Amino acid sequence: MRDEVFRRLRDAIVDGTFAPGEQLRDAEVAAWLSVSRTPVREAMLRLAEAGLVVALPGRSTMVSPLHVRDLRDARDVVAALHGVAVREAMSRFTRPDxxxxxxxxxxxxxxxxEGDVDAALRADDVLHAIPVAVAANRALAAVLDQYTPVLRRAERMRFSTTAGRASIARHEQLIESCRTGDSEGAAAVNYDIFHSLSGTEIDQNR
Structure with a gap:
């Protein structure tokens, strides 16, 4: 129950159902999800750790504004860990992978x-989750699970414009490097994919 509440709130923030600056009151969120307030409070704590919400003492919780610095901090962590993941996975990739x-x-x-940003995000998630799963590093996966949603709000903006199409070619380079066993090439491309989220998307959508 706790994990499900966390996932649903996280996804609602990432997809814009809850907008930056919007207040989230425990009772209202609990009623929306048809759960008690306890898992909602626990989910809020996890979301705060990820930087997706900000606690307002004595009042409520607010969806975090989109700050360039927060994006860049999360980007640097996520980009580096995806590089680690693909290196660790390289000797274990199978043809089905x-x-x-x-x-x-x-x-x-x-x-x-088709202009379907939600479907693009889901497909992007699936693609990048494969090296992480093959690497089978639980600590790495846990940190990515915490900070990737911060980037998803910026990626949603990117994938809604023509700039998102550049990711298709980067993905192809990543896949080919994984196929040929080029761990350094794959790590470099993976790093570039995530590190290219520079904050421009947020600057242009304020």
């Missing part, structure tokens, strides 16, 4: 063609 990454990139391409 590579095929699954290709299929995810094709879904990503199709979603951008």
């Amino acid at each position: 590579i095929d699954a990454m290709r299929e995810a990139n094709e879904r990503f391409r199709a979603a951008l063609d």
Whole structure:
């Protein structure tokens, strides 16, 4: 129950259901999710640790504004850890893993063609989750799970514009490097994919 409440709140913040600056009152959120206030409070604490909400003492909790510094801090951590993940996974990739990454990139391409940002984000998640799963590093996965949602709000903005199409070619480079066993090449591309979120997306959407 706690994990489900956390995921639903996190996703609602990332997809814009709850806008930056919007107040989240425990009782109202609990009623919306049809749960008690206890898992809501616990989820709020986890969301605060991830930087997605800010506690307002004696009042309520507010969805964090989109700050460039917060994005860049999360970006640096996420970019570095995806590089670690792909290095650790390199000797363990199977052909089905590579095929699954290709299929995810094709879904990503199709979603951008159709202007379906939600589908593009889901496909992007699937693609990048494969090296993380193959690496099987639980500590790495836990940190990524905490900080990736911060970037998702910026990626949503990027994928809604033509700039998002650059990720298709980067994905293809990543997949080819994984196929050929080029760990350094894969790590470099993976790092570039995430580190290219420079804050421009937020600056342009304030």
